[in-house]
Amino acid sequence: MNYKSVHDITLLNIPKIIDPEGRGNLSVIEKDVLPYAIKRVYYLYDVPSGSTRGGHAHKEQLEFLIPISGSFDVILDDGSHKKTFTLNQPYKGLLIPKGIWRELQNFSSGAICLVISSGEFLESDYIRSYDSFQLFKGSQSKS
Known part of the structure; x- marks a missing residue:
């Protein structure tokens, strides 16, 4: 996974299983959904209106962001270009490669x-x- 610019980054679909009896949907992350082994899982919640999260990049770590509830914007910056993603569907996530600056903002009430x-x-x-x-x-x- 070697992205040259934020323009190479897109939202990824998470497998979605629709219950035929209308009891709700199920999304699963396993096998080859992510291009790496999962080492840590955490979540952001109760983010006050107007607050910004992120404000950093990683040298080696990859992160996959999923809007479990509500919505928020992710602004990615590769040092030359910026691209904004609005995350608002729990079956779509954003895979952020290493070396990309990220800021999260515009959290809706109850966003996770x-x-x-x-x-x-x-x-x-x-x-x-x-x-x-x-x-x-x-x-x-x-280099």
């Missing part, structure tokens, strides 16, 4: 963002300032 990560928490994998992110992206393009 599930994150499925390729790595356990490791502070040294985070790039937490945008200036450091730009330096990281510059060093990547030279």
Whole structure:
């Protein structure tokens, strides 16, 4: 998985099983839905109106974001271009590759963002300032 720009990133469908008796739907993440082994799962909820989450990039970790409930926007930045995704369907998720800056905003009331990560928490994998992110992206393009 080697994305050159945010324009290469798209929403991914999560397998959806529709109950023929109308009792609700089921979505499953297993086998080859994600291109990595799941190492960590966490979720964001009770995000106050007007708050922004994210504001970082990962050097190695991949993350898959799913809107379990409600909606929110994810702004991705590859250092040259930005692209906004509105996540509002629990059977579609956003796979964020390494080296992509992300910000989450416009959380609806009751929104829940599930994150499925390729790595356990490791502070040294985070790039937490945008200036450091730009330096990281510059060093990547030279290698």
